[in-house]
Amino acid sequence: MESTERPRGPHLEWTVLPSEIGPLLLAATPEGLVRVEFHAGPDRAGRMIGALVSRLGAEAWRPEPGREVLLAEPIRQLKAYFAGTLRRFDLPLDWRLSSGFNRQVLLELDRSVPYGSVVGYGELAARVGQPGAAQAVGNAMGSNPLPLVVACHRVVENDGGIGGFGGGVETKRTLLALEGVLPQPLF
Structure with missing residues (x-):
């Protein structure tokens, strides 16, 4: 279930970021960045968010562009990477999707x-x-x-x-x- 207001309980913040290699789906939990997905057109993004909500047991929240909370730093660092000014990401990562x-x-x-x-x-x-x-x-x-x-x-x-x-x-x-x-x- 996707909410237009920031959830109070377990949640997943997500957005689609335009990039030099196409749209990137970014998703983060309070623990850290949990998912990056290439070629994230609307249908693919919707399917991926549905799967993440189910797997993580969290409510999805997509803030207005520029109003991201959990994704503000990943967005800033990805933009710097593509601009050639960032060589190492320094982000909290949520590793629950890998074991x-x-x-x-x-x-x-x-x-x-x-x-x-x-x-x-x-x-x-x-x-x-x-x-x-x-x-x-x-x-x-x-x-x-x-x-x-x-x-x-x-x-x-x-x-x-x-x-x-x-x-x-x-x-x-x-x-x-x-x-x-x-x-x-x-x-």
């Missing part, structure tokens, strides 16, 4: 792969003590509830290929170019 091996891999990625660098799926698997689990690392990247902020676009194939990406390979190329890992497209 087990997936969370372990995402935490290691966030801790050890800085802006402007990449890591292979296999190397990241080894860093979490699971050499040979490159495919499982790929699955963890695909389940990342906080892409961009926990930068799964920085994980590439061990042989130098770009690999897959939940936001699409062109979005991954754009983000890696923004960070200086790949050249900017000519066209």
Whole structure:
């Protein structure tokens, strides 16, 4: 259920932020940013919010643009990232949508792969003590509830290929170019 007034109980604040890679759905709880979703057109945003409300047992609230409370800092930092002035997100994160091996891999990625660098799926698997689990690392990247902020676009194939990406390979190329890992497209 979506409310037009800020809920008093457990709630989820959400918005859709225009960006250089298309509309991004952002959702936060009082614990922190809980979800970033690429290509968040109205239908997709509505479905995602419905799923989050159900999974988190929280009421959804979409404030007027510029009136965000929980999302004010994530919005500011994402805008700075796309402007090229932010290299590391410093936000409280609500990790309830990730657990087990997936969370372990995402935490290691966030801790050890800085802006402007990449890591292979296999190397990241080894860093979490699971050499040979490159495919499982790929699955963890695909389940990342906080892409961009926990930068799964920085994980590439061990042989130098770009690999897959939940936001699409062109979005991954754009983000890696923004960070200086790949050249900017000519066209």
